[in-house]
Amino acid sequence: MKVVAKTANEAMAEAMRQINPDVVAAYPITPATEIVQIFSSFVHDGLVDTEFIAVESEHSAMSACIGAAAAGARVMTSTSSQGLALMDEVLYIAAALRLPIVICEINRALSAPINIHCDHSDTMNVRDSGWIQIYAEDSQEAYDSVIQAMKIAEEAFLPAMVTADGFILSHAMQRIDMLEDEEVQAFIGEHKSPYNLLDIYNPITIGPLDLQDYFFEHKRQEADAMMKAPEVIKKVADEFGQKFGRKYGLVEEYRLDDAEYAIVVIGSTAGTAKDTVDMMRDKGHKVGLLRIRVFRPFPAEEIVKALKNVRVVGVMDRADGVNAYGGPVFMEVRAALYEEEKKPDVYSFVYGLGGRDVKPVDIERVFQMIMDADKGKKIDRLNYIGVRE
Amino acid sequence: MEKEILEIRWHGRGGQGAKTAALLFGEAALETGMYIQAFPEYGPERTGAPVSSYNRLSKKPIRIHSGIETPDIVLVLDPTLIGKVDVTAGLKDDGVIIVNTTKSPSEVRKMLGLKDSIKVYTVDAYGIALATIGRAIPNTPMLGSLIKATGILNFDHLLESVRKKLEVKFRGKGADIVDKNIQAIKKAYEETKGEE
Amino acid sequence: MKETWKELPIGAIIKEPGSSKRFETGDWRTERPVLDPEKCIHCMFCWIYCPDSSIKVENGKMEGFLYEYCKGCGICADVCPTKAITMVREEV
Ligand code: SF4
Ligand code: SF4
Numbered sequence: 001m002k003v004v005a006k007t008a009n010e011a012m013a014e015a016m017r018q019i020n021p022d023v024v025a026a027y028p029i030t031p032a033t034e035i036v037q038i039f040s041s042f043v044h045d046g047l048v049d050t051e052f053i054a055v056e057s058e059h060s061a062m063s064a065c066i067g068a069a070a071a072g073a074r075v076m077t078s079t080s081s082q083g084l085a086l087m088d089e090v091l092y093i094a095a096a097l098r099l100p101i102v103i104c105e106i107n108r109a110l111s112a113p114i115n116i117h118c119d120h121s122d123t124m125n126v127r128d129s130g131w132i133q134i135y136a137e138d139s140q141e142a143y144d145s146v147i148q149a150m151k152i153a154e155e156a157f158l159p160a161m162v163t164a165d166g167f168i169l170s171h172a173m174q175r176i177d178m179l180e181d182e183e184v185q186a187f188i189g190e191h192k193s194p195y196n197l198l199d200i201y202n203p204i205t206i207g208p209l210d211l212q213d214y215f216f217e218h219k220r221q222e223a224d225a226m227m228k229a230p231e232v233i234k235k236v237a238d239e240f241g242q243k244f245g246r247k248y249g250l251v252e253e254y255r256l257d258d259a260e261y262a263i264v265v266i267g268s269t270a271g272t273a274k275d276t277v278d279m280m281r282d283k284g285h286k287v288g289l290l291r292i293r294v295f296r297p298f299p300a301e302e303i304v305k306a307l308k309n310v311r312v313v314g315v316m317d318r319a320d321g322v323n324a325y326g327g328p329v330f331m332e333v334r335a336a337l338y339e340e341e342k343k344p345d346v347y348s349f350v351y352g353l354g355g356r357d358v359k360p361v362d363i364e365r366v367f368q369m370i371m372d373a374d375k376g377k378k379i380d381r382l383n384y385i386g387v388r389e
Numbered sequence: 390m391e392k393e394i395l396e397i398r399w400h401g402r403g404g405q406g407a408k409t410a411a412l413l414f415g416e417a418a419l420e421t422g423m424y425i426q427a428f429p430e431y432g433p434e435r436t437g438a439p440v441s442s443y444n445r446l447s448k449k450p451i452r453i454h455s456g457i458e459t460p461d462i463v464l465v466l467d468p469t470l471i472g473k474v475d476v477t478a479g480l481k482d483d484g485v486i487i488v489n490t491t492k493s494p495s496e497v498r499k500m501l502g503l504k505d506s507i508k509v510y511t512v513d514a515y516g517i518a519l520a521t522i523g524r525a526i527p528n529t530p531m532l533g534s535l536i537k538a539t540g541i542l543n544f545d546h547l548l549e550s551v552r553k554k555l556e557v558k559f560r561g562k563g564a565d566i567v568d569k570n571i572q573a574i575k576k577a578y579e580e581t582k583g584e585e
Numbered sequence: 586m587k588e589t590w591k592e593l594p595i596g597a598i599i600k601e602p603g604s605s606k607r608f609e610t611g612d613w614r615t616e617r618p619v620l621d622p623e624k625c626i627h628c629m630f631c632w633i634y635c636p637d638s639s640i641k642v643e644n645g646k647m648e649g650f651l652y653e654y655c656k657g658c659g660i661c662a663d664v665c666p667t668k669a670i671t672m673v674r675e676e677v
Contacts, residue, residue, distance in 0.1 A: 003419065004419075005412075005415055005416045005425060005427070007428075096596065097597070097598075098595050098596035099596070137452075138452075138454075157595060165454070168454050169454070171428055171429060172426055172427070172454075173412055173415050173416075173425070173426065173427040173428065174424075174426050174427075174451070175419055175424050175425055175450075194595050194596055195594075195595070195596065195598055202600070203602040204598045204599060204600050204602075205598060205599035205602075206596070206598050207597070208597065208599055210597050213587065214587070214593070214597070217588070217589065217590035217593055218590070218596075218597045220590040221590040221591075221595070268454040269454065271452035271453055271454045272452070272454050272455050274452050275452055275453045357455050357456045358455055359456075359458070360453070
């Protein structure tokens with residue numbers, strides 16, 4: 001293990017180097033450009049054995065990844081925002097073909113208006129595409145999660161994206177404990193494919209027309225794989241924790257044990273929120289935090305367990321539902337709690353769109369609002385935080 | 390370092406290396422066992438346009454990810470930014486400001502209307518860079534000034550760390566350019582002035 | 586009985602090579618191609634163009650049609666340079 005200073009982009013590129021995939025097909029996009037750029041220099045310098053395919057769009061990037069993965073290769077790529085949106089239709093294909101591809105994703109707002117900064121609209125847009133989604137809180141976690149994701153994908157036979165907040169993490173240097181190359185190789189193990197198009201002794205057909213008679217069964221099967229994925233994700237995280245000392249789960253509870261008020265958040269804001277929770281605890285408020293690390297598959301059970309004894313919950317979404325009943329995280333967290341006899345009141349707070357900075361005072365305000373609501377003050381179910389009203 | 394988290398803001402113009410300075414400083418601090426953050430003002434860089442970059446330093450892991458609004462230390466890499474950019478915005482009452490200028494610290498204090506509790510240091514980083522590197526690149530000299538003014542890191546450690554980083558960065562461009570930068574840092578360290 | 590989702594191979598792949606052989610597209614036909622061997626020069630244009638691989642070839646010679654799969658699209662008749670293929674109505 002060695003201590004280095006890296007941005008999330010650099011750290012994810014290093015994770016890719018250590019994984020040493022057979023194929024990387026990618027197209028650059030701010031703020032994820034560096035990942036591919038750094039990785040291509042690894043290819044040039046002969047540090048990896050990867051076939052690097054420079055394509056003309058993200059749609060082609062994912063298409064090439066699918067072809068390579070179907071041919072039995074270990075495959076990775078990287079993208080952000082519009083790039084992920086352009087991949088959209090092919091993402092569904094990668095998932096339904098059950099190909100273990102890994103994307104290093106950097107969260108950036110979807111246009112319009114054009115913006116290059118962080119929000120989660122890009123990955124939330126593809127939340128139902130059948131990809132595992134892991135949201136990193138910091139660059140260390142982005143690095144660790146990319147390594148775990150490769151193993152998870154190849155055990156669950158599902159594609160996985162690891163995402164880190166654009167600029168906030170992608171361009172911010174922090175301390176990273178990097179594993180040795182051999183440790184990464186030993187951890188991820190031999191590459192596993194669900195099938196291999198190039199195996200001439202076991203010829204197969206991929207992507208046949210699948211109509212009313214079988215399509216539903218295949219989708220049900222895909223859903224089943226996703227439902228079983230939490231076990232794989234936990235197993236891989238446990239193994240990672242045992243070997244390297246850094247522990248990860250589907251969710252992370254922070255000072256929730258006796259908490260009366262909690263916020264739910266994903267991504268880098270969780271770090272800022274932890275400091276805020278400490279600050280408010282010092283003032284005597286019983287507050288806590290639940291960070292959702294794995295949003296797909298959705299860890300409903302863990303979320304319910306963590307939140308059911310809380311009085312009021314504020315769910316912070318860095319993506320707007322625009323015309324939905326609240327942000328995507330809010331909707332699912334609230335739905336998951338519906339069955340419970342005793343359940344917290346849940347409010348939606350959309351924040352940080354297009355990279356709007358979120359400060360401890362913003363998070364404090366969310367806590368204040370839900371505490372006021374508990375004392376009988378009427379507040380809106382759906383709220384926007386940090387926007388000029 | 391007494392504070393739990395020390396926050397630094399670098400002001401420069403696109404192309405002057407404010408981001409590189411923050412990265413070099415962050416890495417040097419990391420090597421002493423500290424937790425660090427180093428990040429540029431998020432956004433596309435445009436040569437000549439006012440830009441800023443930031444550092445956080447702490448003995449404990451740093452979790453906060455919001456922008457830095459109340460820095461402990463401000464460095465101004467270009468004197469012409471004064472008056473155009475609010476370089477003292479949010480600077481803490483016990484803060485430090487270090488300015489690349491030929492003016493004296495008390496002149497800068499007057500220009501910026503600073504409180505007595507804020508410490509002011511100046512250095513002619515352009516003059517030093519021209520005399521050593523041969524180009525008016527203020528970022529490496531300002532690293533020397535930062536250490537002189539605050540003593541956050543051991544100066545020899547900083548020199549060693551920066552040397553290693555520059556050797557990688559200027560790989561193939563000769564040892565000369567690295568030596569000149571180290572010279573500039575040393576000179577700036579010696580010539581940085583505070584108030585009497 | 587068709588398989589349930591639990592029994593199907595992963596990723597909707599088909600593991601049996603050439604299984605489309607069982608899918609006889611011949612019963613889609615309303616017109617059938619008929620060859621006039623006198624006119625045929627065995628240029629193989631029809632063989633290249635036929636979307637259902639339904640041109641029978643033996644020893645490099647065009648030898649008629651595989652009617653189990655020929656769906657009667659008429660492409661062969663259209664591309665034949667010597668007009669050796671004519672499409673005729675299928676009768677019940
Ligand atoms: S295209 Fe016509 S001439 Fe050529 S092989 Fe076919 S039937 Fe014969
Ligand atoms: S009619 Fe169409 S399907 Fe039949 S042999 Fe000709 S080209 Fe092939």
